Amino acid sequence: MAHPDFGPVGVRSGDNVGVELRQIEYFVAVAEESSFTRAAERSQVSQSGLSAAIRSLERELGSSLFHRTTRSVQLSRAGMALLPKAREMLRLATAGRDAVAATTAGLQGFLRLGAEQCLGVIDPPALLERFKRREPGIDIAFTQAGSAFLLRQLREEQLDIAFVARPESSRRGDDLHWIQLSQQGLVLLSAR
Amino acid sequence: MAHPDFGPVGVRSGDNVGVELRQIEYFVAVAEESSFTRAAERSQVSQSGLSAAIRSLERELGSSLFHRTTRSVQLSRAGMALLPKAREMLRLATAGRDAVAATTAGLQGFLRLGAEQCLGVIDPPALLERFKRREPGIDIAFTQAGSAFLLRQLREEQLDIAFVARPESSRRGDDLHWIQLSQQGLVLLSAR
DNA sequence: CTTTATTACGGGATGCGTAAGCATG
DNA sequence: CATGCTTACGCATCCCGTAATAAAG
Numbered sequence: 001m002a003h004p005d006f007g008p009v010g011v012r013s014g015d016n017v018g019v020e021l022r023q024i025e026y027f028v029a030v031a032e033e034s035s036f037t038r039a040a041e042r043s044q045v046s047q048s049g050l051s052a053a054i055r056s057l058e059r060e061l062g063s064s065l066f067h068r069t070t071r072s073v074q075l076s077r078a079g080m081a082l083l084p085k086a087r088e089m090l091r092l093a094t095a096g097r098d099a100v101a102a103t104t105a106g107l108q109g110f111l112r113l114g115a116e117q118c119l120g121v122i123d124p125p126a127l128l129e130r131f132k133r134r135e136p137g138i139d140i141a142f143t144q145a146g147s148a149f150l151l152r153q154l155r156e157e158q159l160d161i162a163f164v165a166r167p168e169s170s171r172r173g174d175d176l177h178w179i180q181l182s183q184q185g186l187v188l189l190s191a192r
Numbered sequence: 193m194a195h196p197d198f199g200p201v202g203v204r205s206g207d208n209v210g211v212e213l214r215q216i217e218y219f220v221a222v223a224e225e226s227s228f229t230r231a232a233e234r235s236q237v238s239q240s241g242l243s244a245a246i247r248s249l250e251r252e253l254g255s256s257l258f259h260r261t262t263r264s265v266q267l268s269r270a271g272m273a274l275l276p277k278a279r280e281m282l283r284l285a286t287a288g289r290d291a292v293a294a295t296t297a298g299l300q301g302f303l304r305l306g307a308e309q310c311l312g313v314i315d316p317p318a319l320l321e322r323f324k325r326r327e328p329g330i331d332i333a334f335t336q337a338g339s340a341f342l343l344r345q346l347r348e349e350q351l352d353i354a355f356v357a358r359p360e361s362s363r364r365g366d367d368l369h370w371i372q373l374s375q376q377g378l379v380l381l382s383a384r
Numbered sequence: 385c386t387t388t389a390t391t392a393c394g395g396g397a398t399g400c401g402t403a404a405g406c407a408t409g
Numbered sequence: 410c411a412t413g414c415t416t417a418c419g420c421a422t423c424c425c426g427t428a429a430t431a432a433a434g
Contacts, residue, residue, distance in 0.1 A: 019285060020212045022399090036414060049400045051415060056398095061289060063296040070407050070414055077295045085288035089281055093211060096277035097253060103269045104255040214424095228389060241425045243390060248423095262389055262432050 021093060023057040024086045026050050027065060031083050034073050114143040114150040114162035122163055122181070151176075213285060215249040216278045218242050219257060223275050226265050306335040306342040306354035314355055314373070343368075 029039035030050070040050040058065050065079035075083065115124050128140065143150070147164040154162055154176055166178070221231035222242070232242040250257050257271035267275065307316050320332065335342070339356035346354055346368055358370070 019289070020214065022212065037412090045399095046401050047414075048402080048416080052399075055415090061292045063292055065292075068414065069409095071409060071412075073414085078292045081291035081295045082288050085284050085291060089284045089288070092277050092281045092284065096274050096281070097211070099273035099277060100253045100255055100257075100270045103273045229387085237424095238426050239389070240391080240427085244424080247390090260389065263387080263434060265389085 018060050019057060021089065023053050023060075024089055026053045027057060027079075028083070028086050028090060030054060030066065030073065031075055031079060031086075036073060110139045110141070112141045112143070112158065112160045114145060114153060114159045114164075116147050116150065116162075116164050117144055118165075124163075210252045211249060213281065215245050215252075216281055218245045219249060219271075220275070220278050220282060222246060222258065222265060223267055223271060223278075228265060302331045302333070304333045304335070304350065304352045306337060306345060306351045306356075308339045308342065308354075308356050309336055310357075316355075 026039065026043055026045070029043045030036055033039040033042060036047055036050055036054075040047045043050065045053075054065065061078070061082070063078040064076050065082060066073050067076050115122070124142070124144070128142065132140070143153070143159065143162075145153075147166070150159060150162040150164050153159040163181070218231065218235055218237070221235045222228060225231040225234060228239055228242055228246075232239045235242065237245075246257065253270070253274070255270045256268050257274060258265050259268050307314070316334070316336070320334065324332070335345070335351065335354075337345075339358070342351060342354040342356050345351040355373070
């Protein structure tokens with residue numbers, strides 16, 4: 001006889017869980033995008049992985065969170081009930097992370113950072129936000145400019161570090177430290 | 193040159209996680225018990241498992257949460273900063289679960305339940321609390337009594353279900369449905 | 385010497401991605 | 410048909426428990 005699973009018999013009270021933050025994040029993504037596909041790419045997982053995660057969350061909570069019509073997705077009443085708590089949990093997670101980061105003495109200092117404008121490899125705003133959260137003790141001065149200008153600033157010690165495109169012509173030896181982050185071709189677009 | 197890992201360059205913002213609720217629950221347990229040992233038994237995991245979980249949380253957050261002296265454990269400043277957020281997250285987790293449970297029409301009905309007093313296998317208060325949270329539509333009448341009495345009540349349809357100890361002597365065929373939850377020996381203690 | 389936290393290690397579970405299935409507009 | 414959610418399956422990773430190790434009272 002199949003019967004609902006209320007967990008191990010005699011499990012002690014106080015165990016809230018089974019539900020995990022990753023599932024909550026996926027859930028919020030689907031709720032906000034109204035789409036498993038878009039939520040999956042936002043959350044950097046495959047569609048199937050996200051589907052499985054949502055399904056396991058629904059199993060855990062014992063009720064469907066979305067009404068699926070293979071063509072559109074909308075919150076069920078249970079999902080609507082959960083959404084505000086879910087958002088709050090994610091907010092608290094980052095708040096907790098920030099609170100911890102704030103207490104750690106961490107690195108202290110000042111960093112003058114430059115970046116080329118057209119680099120596809122990095123995403124300066126996101127990177128800065130991440131860095132600032134992780135190392136709140138570091139003050140950053142950020143300059144966006146062309147590679148040539150940034151290189152000159154580096155040599156004059158007006159900058160400490162910079163993301164630049166390095167053409168062949170700059171390969172002569174110099175006293176700068178390089179780390180190659182990516183290698184890719186360029187496409188020249190011109191009027192005919 | 194080793195350098196701190198700020199994640200993939202250009203990762204999108206909005207990825208809070210890596211930290212999971214299970215770790216948060218363990219963290220709160222250790223903080224409240226001021227002891228890995230007691231926290232482990234409260235959370236139903238081994239000491240080593242809990243130790244590893246806390247360590248991974250600390251790695252994730254990039255700072256120690258406790259000052260350990262192999263003889264006592266106390267919160268670090270980072271831990272004190274995290275604790276209130278952690279408690280709030282757990283509170284929200286159960287609140288979310290309850291909110292979902294409240295929306296589900298769920299089962300509706302009345303259940304007369306009995307339980308033997310001395311069963312080590314189940315923990316009636318915790319079990320009832322769990323069940324009530326999952327199925328708020330079910331009203332329960334709970335009777336605690338000896339197995340013989342409970343069996344008589346079942347046969348007279350004064351009870352719907354009961355947890356009892358089943359001695360050999362009761363193995364004669366009857367119309368009750370049995371599910372064996374555990375099998376274990378008895379120890380008879382007596383005065384010499 | 386005892387208690388308590390950490391490390392080592394093996395097994396089981398679970399999350400994830402690829403690919404196929406299927407329903408809906 | 411085409412789009413988009415689900416299922417099947419294989420693989421990697423991670424979590425956990427047992428047992429041995431280390432440190433502090």
